[in-house]
Amino acid sequence: MQYFTIAVTGIIVLIITTILKAKFGDETSQKNTNFKEYEKIPYLLSKAENSFYNVLKLSVTEEYIICPKVRVADFVRAKKSKNWQANFNRISRKHIDFLICNKKMQTIYGVELDDKSHDKQGKRDEFINNLYKKINFPIVRVKADYTYSVAKLKEKINSTLNTNKETTPADVAGSNYHIGSKNVSITQR
Secondary structure, three states, X not given: OHHXXXXXXXXXXXXHHHHHHHHHXXXXXXXXXXXXXXXXXXXXXXXXXXXXXXXXXXHOOOOEEEEEEEEHHHOOOOOOOOOHHHHHHXXXXXXXXXXXXXXXOOEEEEXXXXXXXXXXXXHHHHHHHHHHHHOOOOEEEEEOXXXXXXXXXXXXXXXXXXXXXXXXXXXXXXXXXEEOOEEEEOOOX
């Protein structure tokens, strides 16, 4: 009787799987894919993000690389545990607006451009803020605006890095800021 129940359950699962594949398609199968339903997005960044990116480029020194729209799971690892999959899923579909790395591609800090979409993402932002705090990853949050001041953005970056650093207070821009074992230099231009 037990084998009969297992066999019937297996057949039902197979039938449901077949129906779902027929209805929704198999992601890995190309034969039923209508590639006309896809299109290239002309620009990686929106106009607002691109405007901010150009100011951000002027606000960080040349020794750093600005990486836009990076998936959180590409710089934060879910530790191996019984909850690994759930923890990975929490970060795999989220991204940071701008990730600042050194020339060796070590992550230094992140920048989030908070636009209207962030008003609706309270729980998402709360999770991300708590995650970054727990892993000691500095995040600079900038409210989206029509214009940005390079000096004010540098000041905000310096302020955030000073808040997150683990050593003595920095005096002025141009000093070395220590975040854990990472040195971050931000100079006035």
